[in-house]
Amino acid sequence: MDLLVLSGGRHPFEETTPILADFLQAAGHQVQVTENSSVLISERLRGYDAVLFNTRREAELSLTREEQVELTRIIGGGKGFISLHVSGCLPESWPEYHDVSGGGWITGISTHPPYDQFTVNVSDPTHPCSAGIHDFITNDELDIELGWKPGNQVFITVELDGQTHPMAWTRSYGNGKVFQTTLGHDGLSFQSTMFQQLVVNAVDWATSAD
Numbered sequence: 371m372d373l374l375v376l377s378g379g380r381h382p383f384e385e386t387t388p389i390l391a392d393f394l395q396a397a398g399h400q401v402q403v404t405e406n407s408s409v410l411i412s413e414r415l416r417g418y419d420a421v422l423f424n425t426r427r428e429a430e431l432s433l434t435r436e437e438q439v440e441l442t443r444i445i446g447g448g449k450g451f452i453s454l455h456v457s458g459c460l461p462e463s464w465p466e467y468h469d470v471s472g473g474g475w476i477t478g479i480s481t482h483p484p485y486d487q488f489t490v491n492v493s494d495p496t497h498p499c500s501a502g503i504h505d506f507i508t509n510d511e512l513d514i515e516l517g518w519k520p521g522n523q524v525f526i527t528v529e530l531d532g533q534t535h536p537m538a539w540t541r542s543y544g545n546g547k548v549f550q551t552t553l554g555h556d557g558l559s560f561q562s563t564m565f566q567q568l569v570v571n572a573v574d575w576a577t578s579a580d
Contacts, residue, residue, distance in 0.1 A: 446544025
């Protein structure tokens, strides 16, 4: 598949995006990485099978309204969309974004314990994005108190203080397939083989015809 990865912003993307591109290419995909969001309103966008966000789009990096509209149009038209970690953060300039992603970080509301090692649970092993994945230990941020929209199919969770928190889910947006995970803070978390399998599964699922 031909994949577009939008990177850049206030997070260690200089660590994570090269790892992301490497393991997606190893899985047989063609990967184009850019930090320039104007690609979302270019003719090139139509040639990609899916768009991956490994980016934090805020302040001067916020998407323009034209870019927002075109991205939602192309996802709704059937392109896959994969959003990793803080890419699900709700931009002030785009209050409808969580209608696409299904939810994610909301500045001033969401939180996380200190970066640590914890166990990730495959709560729905029948989900197609769970293929080849079992419960695993990772080093990462555990985002909680997230924005949330109905219609999400949660299949990866974490237990914290007796509560279950969603870590990965899928949803439909128009004719498009959307995957969101809150995992993937830094290079160490991206080196997890289970995390990499999760993202590869997400690409396969989001670009499949059924």
